[in-house]
Amino acid sequence: MKYKLGDFVRFVDEKMEGFVTRIIDDQMIGVTGEDEFEIPVLASKVTSVHGYEPAGAKKAAVDNEAPVLAGEFEKKGIYLGVVADTKANSVVHFHLVNTTSFTLLAALTTEKQQVFKGEFAEAVSPGSVVKIYSAQLADLQLWPTFIFNVVYSTKQNIEPPAPLVVREKFKAKDFSTSKKQIPLLKDTGWLIRLDEPEVVIDAQKLKESFFKSPEEKVVLDKPSNEIDLHIEKLRDDYQFLQNSEMLNIQLAHFHKTLDAAIVHQLPDMVFIHGAGNGVLRNELHKALGKHPKVQTFMDARKEKFGYGATKVIFK
Structure with a gap:
């Protein structure tokens, strides 16, 4: 196999070209063109197009090691x-x-x-x-x-x-x-x-950490009245997460902002969870139904959110 990921190739029998985006096996590769569709093709059916190099392909080398103080x-x-x-x-x-x-x-x-x-x-x-x-x-x-x-x-x-x-x-x-x-x-x-710096322990700070005042509390910022729980709003890498990981992240953000709303004594709050398959909505409703500080909850304004949001009213 002479091709590598990122190589620019042209099809031998067709007027097509693109980049190698997958090495399937010793004989097959995946090529993605301008339409962003990946096409499996025999490596023998494409040829390299010279002149393109991916970012950073050339190293910025220093030929001679100059003296350094x-x-x-x-x-x-x-x-x-x-x-x-x-x-x-x-x-x-x-x-x-x-x-x-x-x-x-x-x-x-x-x-x-x-x-x-x-x-x-x-x-x-x-x-x-x-x-x-x-x-x-x-x-x-x-x-x-x-x-x-x-x-x-x-x-x-x-x-x-x-x-x-x-x-x-x-x-x-x-x-x-x-x-x-x-x-x-x-x-x-x-x-x-790769070469993590050595951890230096500050003995004084370590000592102080054992004597923190019990009055010290975690400060929760005041949240907005509408919290969007769509995973793409919470993580940039959502497309690489499994469904269970996404749900855990969304629920963690829900509980964090719910606690913050109670601390800041907000009268109500809207959680935007989307319609989807209803799993996130059900988990939210289950938690809200047991929460001692929640007076009631309901579907938020349908003309604005459809069935994809829940309004919470606090005691």
């Missing part, structure tokens, strides 16, 4: 930047980002069901970024375990840290945070630190 030598700062392909959004590219002053002898191995595969091995210069892997974001649950091995090297009179070994099995929650600017890469994406 001891006080300016950066010993920490190794990241994994995950960026969506600019042309095929369903594909993400993994970049190793080296903001340290060391040259990194880096290797990536994947493991799935006790089958290991070397994916990348290269020297990564100080202050550079290099693409090391690509995958289908929608197949996150099927991704292999990632094993990163990094050895630090420098020509300067500085003792390198112990080799870094990171074993990571990514989950949807790893991509639930908002996107950030990736260092050294002119693009935004998810940023994951």
